[in-house]
Structure formats: structure tokens, C-alpha cells
């Protein structure tokens with residue numbers, strides 16, 4: 001079964017073949033977060049989409065190197081640290097820890113490499129020097145700019161005309177730019193700000209050069225897959241292509257470009273003023289991360305996704321049903337097989353809605369259900385942990401619930417059905433649902 005991916009660079013769905021002539025190893029680079037604040041639901045989508053692609057590639061190829069960077073130098077970070085009166089390092093360390101907690105709760109596997117931009121400044125400077133030497137960049141007023149007209153292919157990748165390139169830059173044209181489309185590779189910093197010494201004075205890198213330097217460091221100048229949100233196609237990815245192709249002679253940079261679609265929330269564009277702006281953390285305080293992951297997988301990754309809390313509740317109920325199958329038919333780990341239907345759906349440009357439909361067909365094969373769900377990052381908890389624990393478990397604790405269940409069993413034996421019902425109803429009011437099973441066993445779950 002060949003993996004097919006829609007390639008933004010060629011604007012069509014293509015068979016994926018790795019660069020490795022032996023066909024064994026695959027490299028994937030995904031643009032990670034700029035770490036100044038909690039991630040929101042829009043940032044969560046690429047995390048889950050590319051984690052699912054990573055799982056598919058790992059099932060197909062011997063070695064997969066997944067590189068997901070962290071942008072820890074940026075104007076927004078500097079401004080936020082100043083606002084909060086803390087050091088940049090304290091802000092970025094705190095935000096990275098929160099980000100890792102969020103992506104763990106979303107069921108994302110850990111990438112092989114998570115490079116921090118500030119650990120790769122010398123590689124960025126070296127790349128900028130090569131661009132200058134090859135006539136594709138110039139220094140002016142302590143800045144270094146990429147010379148867009150020096151590369152006739154600029155705009156081809158992102159399918160942007162010259163006018164759109166300039167509009168897209170959305171900046172006032174700085175006097176030191178030779179051409180309005182030229183973009184910053186290096187910019188000056190004040191001595192008290194975050195910065196590094198460079199041949200062009202004390203300063204810091206532009207955002208785009210970070211990804212060109214870090215991707216080639218870990219995956220080489222040519223590699224297989226580059227991913228990110230659609231909003232990154234222009235200018236970020238267009239500029240990465242220009243930098244890498246011009247700075248590394250003979251390089252075509254990434255071969256397959258995979259972009260996830262936009263996220264709306266409650267039917268509208270996300271906005272703090274409308275009240276439909278959710279951080280992942282606030283959702284995870286009230287819902288299990290797995291339910292959020294399921295909502296994100298219910299829409300094929302290229303389509304726009306409309307998130308809502310109602311969908312999150314439905315996803316939680318759907319997982320209750322699937323975990324119910326696993327609870328009622330305990331299985332030995334490692335005894336199931338991934339279904340061909342799930343593999344075929346995922347291999348078809350990561351058709352997750354179809355893969356989920358295939359998953360539901362496996363309800364009578366619980367071992368296969370669990371093995372197949374792994375491909376989607378779902379159903380890997382112990383059913384008891386799913387039903388009893390969970391994020392936002394604000395109701396009674398396990399010991400109290402079990403004591404009340406025992407009391408109810410005793411009440412039933414004493415034919416005190418009023419008391420038995422009272423216990424069931426009071427627990428329900430506190431978010432705990434009792435389920436009487438054959439043999440006098442009572443299961444429970446948090447609603």
C-alpha cells in the first residue's frame with residue numbers, strides 16, 4: 001500500500017517515495033510553536049495531524065526522523081517577557097514545559113529531535129554568509145536582507161504573483177530594502193535585548209532562516225517531508241524554500257510539502273472578543289485530551305475544521321462507547337492487527353474520517369480495534385483509567401464512589417431499594433454514572 005500525500009509544491013496528490021534509495025528511512029520537519037504563550041486549538045491541529053502522519057510513516061518505514069522545532073527567539077517573546085518582568089529564558093522554558101504537557105495530553109509521540117532556535121544561531125549565520133557570497137542577500141544598515149529579484153523562482157512554490165508577494169508581506173517598506181519583497185535574514189538588536197554577535201553587528205535572526213538552518217542540520221539539504229499549517233505557505237515556507245535552495249547549491253530542499261487547513265471555532269474565526277478562543281489547556285481542564293484529539297481527526301487535515309465544545313462532548317461519548325467495548329472484552333496487548341481498512345484510509349492522504357469509520361467496524365474484534373486505534377493515537381489507555389480518571393475529574397474521589405457502591409449493594413440485598421436508588425441518583429448528580437452488569441457487578445464512569 002503506497003502512501004499518497006497532497007503536495008502543496010506540485011498542487012496534486014502524489015505517491016510518496018522516500019529520498020533514501022533503499023526506501024527505508026524518511027525525514028520530516030514540522031514548524032513548531034513560537035513559545036510566548038499557551039497554545040490554542042488552532043495550534044493543536046498541526047500537532048495532531050503530523051503526529052498521525054508520523055505514526056503512519058513509522059508503520060511503513062524502518063527509520064523515521066521527525067524534527068519539530070521550537071522558535072524561542074522572536075519579537076513577541078521579547079515583548080511578553082518585558083511585559084511580565086521575567087527573563088526571556090524563564091518565559092521560554094515555562095512555555096515549552098506547558099506546550100509539552102499539552103501535546104502529551106493530546107497523545108502526541110515525542111519527535112526524534114526538537115531543536116531550539118537559540119541553539120542554532122551559528123548555523124543560521126553560516127547560511128546567511130553563504131547567501132551573501134552567492135549574491136542572494138545583502139547587508140544594509142545592520143540588517144541582512146534576502147534579495148528576492150536575485151532568484152527568479154521566487155513565488156513559484158507559493159503560487160503568488162509579484163503583487164501578491166508584496167501585499168503578502170504586509171509591512172511598510174523599510175528604506176534599507178532594495179526591493180519591497182526582500183525579507184529579513186538578520187536584524188539588529190539593542191545591547192540590552194536578546195541578541196548575538198555576528199558579522200553584521202549584534203542582532204538576532206529572522207524567523208524564516210531558523211527553519212532553513214535547523215532542517216538541514218538534522219535532515220540534510222534535501223529531505224522528504226516538510227509540514228505546517230496552511231497559513232505558513234506564504235511567506236514563511238516560500239522564504240524557507242528561497243533561502244535553502246539559494247544557500248545550498250543544487251538543493252531542492254523538501255520534496256513533499258504537507259499543509260493542514262484552518263481552524264474555526266463555534267462557526268466563526270477565532271477571536272478573544274467573540275469568546276470562541278480556547279487554549280488547549282482550558283479545554284483539557286474540562287475534557288480528556290483524547291476527546292480533543294478525536295475532534296481534530298474527524299475532519300480530513302486539508303479541510304477547514306470547525307471546532308466546538310458540543311463536538312468535544314460528542315467525541316467524549318464516542319470514546320466512552322469504544323472504551324466500553326475494550327472494557328467488556330479484555331484483551332492481551334500485542335494480540336491485535338492493524339486493519340487493512342484503517343491503513344488504506346490513512347495511506348490515502350491521511351483520510352482520518354474514513355479511518356475512524358473503519359475503526360468502528362472493528363467493535364467485534366477488540367484486539368484489532370486497539371491495534372488499529374494506535375495508528376490514530378486513540379484507545380491506548382486502560383479502560384478503567386479512561387472511565388474513572390480523566391481530566392476535569394471534579395466529582396467524588398474513587399474511594400468515596402466505591403464505598404457508596406458497596407453501600408448500595410448492601411441496601412439492595414436488604415431490599416432497601418429506596419436507599420439504593422438514592423445513592424445512584426446522588427452520584428449521578430455529582431457526575432458519576434453507575435452501570436449494573438450481569439452477576440451483580442457495578443461499573444462506573446465519570447460523565
Ligand SMILES: [Zn+2]
Nearest residue numbers: 031032211236
Ligand atoms: Zn518553519
